[in-house]
Amino acid sequence: MRELAPWLRLIFQRPVRLTVGGGLILITLASGIGLLALSGWFITETALVGLALAAGAQATINLYTPGGGIRFFALSRTIGRYAERVYNHNTVLRLLTDIRVYLFRRLATTTPVHRSGLSGAQWLSRLTRDVDTLDTLYLRLIAPTALAALVVLLMVVLAGVWFNGTVALWLAVFLSSALLLATLAVFLRTRRISSRQSEREERLRIAVIEHLEGFAELTAAGRTGKHAAWLMRQAQQLSSEQAKADRRVGWHLASSHLLINLAAVFTLWVGFSLFEAGLISGPVLVLLPIALLGLAEVYAALPEAFGKLGATESSAERLSRESDATKWDGTAAKTDLPAGTALIASDLSIRHIDSAPIFMHFNLTVSEGEHLGVVGHSGSGKSSLANALSGLMPAYHGSVSHVPLAYLTQTTVLFEDTLRANLLLAHPQASDAELWQILELVEMAERFGLEADKLDTWLGSAGSRLSGGEARRVGLARVLLSPAPLIILDEPFTGVDAATRKRICQRLEQWLEGKTVIALAHGADALPGTDRMIHLTY
Template sequence: MRELKPWLDLICKRPGRLVMGGFLILATLLSGIALLAISGWFITETALVGLLLAAGVAATINLYVPGGAIRLFAVSRTVFRYLERVYNHDTVLRLLTDIRVALFRGLSLASRSHRSELTGAQWLSRLTSDVDSLDTLYLRLIAPTALAALVSVLVVMLAAVLFDLQTAMLVGLVLLVAFLIATIGVYLRTRHLSAGQSDRQEALRTAVVEHIEGFAELTAAGRTGKHAAGLMRQAHQVTSEQAKADARIGWHLAGAHLLINLSAVFALWAGFALYQAGTLSGPVLVLLPIALLGLAEAYTMLPDAFGKLGATVASATRLNRDCRASQPAVHSGAVDLPADTALLAENITVKHAGYAPLFKHFELEVQAGERLGILGHSGSGKSSLADTFAGVLPAHGTFACQERVYLTQKTVLFEDTLRANLLLGSPAASDTDLWSILEQVELAERFASEPDQLDTWLGSAGSRLSGGEARRVALARVLLNPAPLVVLDEPFTGLDAETRARIAKRMDGLLDGKTVISLAHGPDALPGTDRVIYLSR
């Protein structure tokens, strides 16, 4: 359970919202129980008065106070239920934001070797099902469990006040057993099933994706049917295990409800003894059993929540492992930068995990404000070297550099607006700053003609733009960033020679005072440089 602690700590950073959400759930439960209890008391009182009047005995009843209470609790239950749903679902969305930001912040620091360990389907599982199992942890598990326990204590206290201490203790004991069956009992019976279920679903999802991607090859090999049959067997195993877990959850739910009903029967039996002794009236006699029956609403949510707790713990374990693996790599032999030096690499080895080194004993010193160009043909290791300078690929050796911003060889744009993509480079940038940088990369006129201008939707991975336009948006985002060291890997991909020359000339002024390391396949693909290094393999 310690795997949940980092995420519980994150959830508890919003204590005000959690307390208010818990209060709304509690108010809803108490209103429902009070409605049932007072209704039972009122019906019994009315029946007794009716019998007395039929027997010719003078009797009176106050219709207004209990009637008003019934209306009050009926309305309050509806209002609190509505407010609870709206407020707590808003809280869950806020918690989801916190969890995703924390997760993405950790994953953004992952090395390329770590990212390559997981397939796309596995990453999809991390960012969807694993996160979803955590974002409702409060609403599905924490709040219902705490409030069910609190309401049970209140009902036991009610039993002590209305009946006697012995009845209250026996009712409390039965409710305690029901609570343990609905919570810890379910968890112990289902934790291994639910923990393995997410792994099985992830494996099935991966297999389905591979089946779709390789459908042409499977058809050519005549193995489509066999492969599909294998998928069906995997799916059958997943559904069978889920059915087994659901059956255990159902039995525990039934057991908890049975005990709650038995506690109501016991309270009714004990109440009859007190009624016969003259210490309890008939209407009060039925109040406690009906209040106990109202506890079923509080206990109904618990078995399903604890039945999925094993899967939640497994999801937290995976996410914790990914985040721990995503911590920034500590460069061996890291040193403080000398004065007026932007980057220092001494005797470093550049390599990807599981492969031979690309560079050994590599040494480089770049002065602050220097413009360095690095040229090399495809496969010479330019992008790996750029990844090392940017901190994406661990450098084995002595390495240190200033804060940097990195334009990767692959253009990366998010499915969002132009404004949102540019603000990633400088969140504080004004609209004037954005239009100015667009002018520098010759995109201002292009987007000024769009109806939404800066709020133009770029599509998935910038699909609404040409390759050259997408590259210039990515370049503009980097140029907005105030980092003193700029690493540009093939900055002018997709641009014709004339456009490249004009933008390169403007970049000289934009990058004034910054250190620039540019990597390209030829000198015509570099911005202005002070010196050039040639790579050869």
Template sequence: MRDLKPWLDLIFKRPGRLMVGGVLILATLISGIALLAVSGWFITETALVGLLLAAGVAASINLYVPGGAIRFFAVSRTVFRYLERVYNHDTVLRLLTDIRVALFQRLSLASRSLRGELSGAQWLSRLTSDVDALDTLYLRLIAPTALAALVTFLVVVLASVLFDMRTALLVGLILLVALVIATVGVYLRTRHLAARQSDRQEALRTAVIEHIEGFAELTAAGRTGKHAAWLMRQAHQVTSEQAKADTRVGWHLAGSHLLINLSAVFALWAGFALFQVGAVSGPVLVLLPIALLGIAEVYAMLPDAFAKLGATVASAQRLNRDCRANVATADVSTVDLPADTALLAENITVKHAGYAPLFTHFNLEVQAGERLGIIGHSGSGKSSLADTFAELLPAQGKLACRDRVYLTQKTVLFEDTLRANLLLGSPNASDTDLWRILELVELAQRFASEPDQLDTWLGSAGNRLSGGEARRVALARVLLNPAPLVILDEPFTGLDAETRARISKRMDGLLEGKTVVSLAHGPDALPGTDRVIYLRG
């Protein structure tokens, strides 16, 4: 359970909102129980008065007070339920924001090699299902359990006031056993099963995503049907395990409800004995058993929540493992960088996990303000070398570099406006700056003709643009960044020779005074350079 502590500390940073949300849930529960109890009391009182009048005995009843109480609790239950749903769902969304921000902060401090070990599908699982398991921890588990205990205590106090202490203690003991069965009992019976189920669901989710992404390759290999059948077997195993967990939850839910009903029967039996000696009236006799039956609504939420606690702990373990900030942030040792040097690599070994090294004993020194070109054919390791310079790929050796901005070989645009995508490079850039950089990459006229101009929506991954236009937007975003070291991997992908030459010439003035490391498959695909390195591989 210690794995939940970092996330619980994060959740409890909003104690005011949690307290208000808990009070609204409590008010809803009390209104519901009170509505049942007062209604039972009122119906019993009315029936007794009716029998007395039928027997010719003078009797009277106050219809207004209990009737008003019933209407009040009926309305208050509805109002509190509405307020609780709106307020607590807003709280959950705020907690989700806190968790995601904290998660990304911890990921930014984690080991780069650790981040690279997970596939995109696994990261998707971390950022969706694992986070979802934590953001509802308060609303699904903490608040209902605390309030169930509190409501149970209040009902026991009510029993001691209306009946006697002996009845109250026995009712409390029965309810305590029911509470333990619905919470701790469920958790102990399902924790290992839920943890395994969580891991299997993540593995199945990852396999399905990889099946979709690799569908063309599977079709070409003639293995689509076999792989789909394997996925179905995995899904059947997951559903079978889920059915087993649901069965255990159902038995515990039935056991807790049975004990609640037994407590109501016992209260009725004990109350009848008190009624015979005149210690309680008939309506009061009915009030406590009905209130006890109302507790079933509170307890019904608990077994399912505690059945998922094992999976929640497993999610927390995965996130904690993947966000370890105490792991060394690099396999590369840092060295002191001379004042006139922008990038220094000494005895660098670059390799991907499970493969032979791309480079060994690689040394490079780039002077401040120098423009270095690196040329190599496809597969020679250009992009891996660029990733190493940008500290995205772990390597062995000594590496130091100035603040940098990196244009990756893959064009990455976000589903947002042109302005939002450009401002990622320089958040304080003015509209004049944006139009100037668009002019440099020959896109100003293209977007000036759009109705929304800078606020033109680029679509998913920039799918409203051609490949060359998307590449130029990504290049413009990098050129806006004030970092002194610029790393460009295939900056002119998708551009014809004439356009490339014009943009390259304009870039010379903009990049004046900066250090530029550009990588391409040939010299004609590079901007202006002072020297060129050729990679052999």
């Protein structure tokens, strides 16, 4: 449960909303129970009065109060339900934002490269699944449990007032054990299964991906069928565990309902003796058992929610681990640079988390204004070097110091936002004229000049589709816009045709005059002019 604490704190930062939302649910639940109980009371009362009247006795009955009450409850249940759903969905959407913003801020403090051992896409999809499980914490778990407890308390108090203390005590025993059965017991009995479940699923996912990646080899060896059968067994195990948890949830729900029904019958049984003793009236005798029957609805959704709590818990734990990972000290400029130097790497070793070092004892000094080219085959570790020099990837050994820099990473990263917003990331104060100038440089001004929204053209899946080369040029433009004195370009012209590249290169040399540049590519022709060239070999 400790893992959930930061998220619970986050949720409870909206105490007023939570209380109002809970209050609305309470009104709905109480109205539902009240409607039935009052109707039961009314029918019994009228039946008795009707019999008395038929027997010729003088009897009076107040029809207006109960009749009005029934109508009131019918309306308040409807309105309560509607208001509760609208209000609480609003709350859920707000919490959704809170959770994401909080997590984003925490992630932003961690080291960028290799946030976990998983590949980017896998990591992202797991993160999504984990965050999604936190969304329902309030509406599925916290609110219903709190309200169920409150309604139980209400029932016990009413039993004490209308019947007697002993009945109230017994009811308390019945109902709270039903509540425990529907909540804590479900959690404890499914905790292990559901917390292991996501881990197993992850392992199976990796195995399926391996199966698909090795499909050709497996087919060649005539083993696809066997390996697929093995995967099927793993999946079967996963779903039978899930089914086991589902069955437990189902039986817990059934037994908590059983206890509630038993409580109702018990109340009726005890009520009869109180009725025979003349301590309570017939209508009151009917009222409490019927109210108890209505409790089933209050409990109905609890077991399922608690059956998932184990998974939520481990999701929360993973998210905490993820966002508490190695802190990132940023690419902030270091002050220990000798005058006239833009970057010094001394005795640098780099390695990925799961492999042998790519570089060892690497030394490099780049002076201010120097244009350095780094050339090497794909796979020679260029990008890792660029990542390490920029500080994106922590050095395994040794150190890197540099002046403030802007870095064009190997993969183009554009956000689902306007062209303007994408460019301004590098230089928030840049004017429109500056933006157009830089677009002109990478030959994208004409392309966006034709768009109806100009600088406000929406990029990304929902907006204007850029080709790989176009996206690359927008990425390049963004880095060039940055006022930082050091610029690192990793394969700046991927996907850009040779003629365009040549024209851009010429203009680039002028633009980069006075700046320090480190440009990396697979061949010298894919680089703007350089003063010095480093060749990377294996």
